[in-house]
Amino acid sequence: MSSTPLPLTARRVLVVEDEPVINQAVTDRLVAEGYDVVRAYDGPGAVAAFEEHAPELVVLDVMLPGFDGHEVCRRIQAQRPVPVLMLTARDAEEDVLVGLGVGADDYLTKPFRMRELVARIAVLLRRVERAAALAAAPAEAATIGDLRIDGGARRVWVTDEERHLTPTEFDLLVCLAAAPGTVLTREKLYADVWGWPGASGTRTVDSHVKALRAKIGAERVRTVHGVGYALEAVSR
Template sequence: MSVSAGARILVVEDEPVINQAVTDRLRGQGYEVVQAWDGPGAVSQFTETAPDLVLLDVMLPGFDGHEVCRRIQAARPVPVLMLTARDDEADILVGLGVGADDYLTKPFRMRELVARVGALLRRVDRAAELANRPTTTDLGDLRVDAAARRVWVAETEVHLTPTEFDLLLCLAASPGVVLTRENLYAEVWGWPGASGTRTVDSHVKALRSKIGADRVRTVHGVGYALEPGA
């Protein structure tokens, strides 16, 4: 059975009207939803209910969404969609750095939120399928083990978030080939036809910080390519 069907989602939002509106919409889509309104409550609910995905507001009482994300990802990796009132790149990179997979800027449309949730859950299903097809890719001193979801650079293992790993895996499948931002967004985030260029750019920047800036080549106005012999 796929994770997407009847998935449990934890909604963390301190504004009651937004929290309830999101909860009602997701329940209407067939998801099981649990709610939290502050940082400590979010971590507690995560431990008690073991959600398949977390919708996480950045600004929360107690401690903020970034700290919540750090704590829950340390306990058990799970897809996290951040909700933020700011779209500053530095803020976005902080969220990605603590393990968020994607973000939505407030105010957002419920239709878009539901689409992002569905795409993230489908990625979980695809990752489970991939685990049954062991493949290891060596590109210079970069090694990517798709089944184990592990990466090494010059014999040193590098920790990547789930989204960073999926992005690297997508680039490594066609080394040297330039992939457009739109193609990467459709393949990695599972949402074709959507504009997610800033999301892709932010994740590429985070990925470069971990595997080396020279390994991912930018083709301005087009997209990115993984250098096969970097």
């Protein structure tokens, strides 16, 4: 397969899964949905396939031979930012946060439904397109206390120290920053950031908020139990 750009109906996805049956099932479904699929079965092979084929999105299992999915995510994100959907057999919060911390954008816990996998891939790719459109627009900036956001450059500073956020973390922060001090429900955040209105994704929102807090400071994101979150101005 060449690494030349593909039309919208043939977006390239790298599927990394060491279980042949799962790898084949995911590949068959994505091909049926119109995607161009590249496959890998271990950590080194995943990095090599990423370098050779330049996929637009990576579906990445956590447990892999060679080195695990977290290390794969670190290495490919260091080369080129790309949306990563991680597959994990464990849904413990610490395992999810490790994945988000190395640059994953979303995760699915095994066993998962193919319909949900396809839907999440579509959402991630739409968000990439939206981010590109925003980057091409006139730059927007926001300052909330000592937190500074450059929307055009997609960069964030806390007390003049830059903090590196994943694309999802940045979009979540921008959503909260659009109405500082206002409590946004988990459902609204999931609809606005992940693009799934009416869907239930409170655990996904909570996990990303925790990852965001670790980078910008826990005191900047206030929890209203049973409702949602608000971004607060903090100055030091």
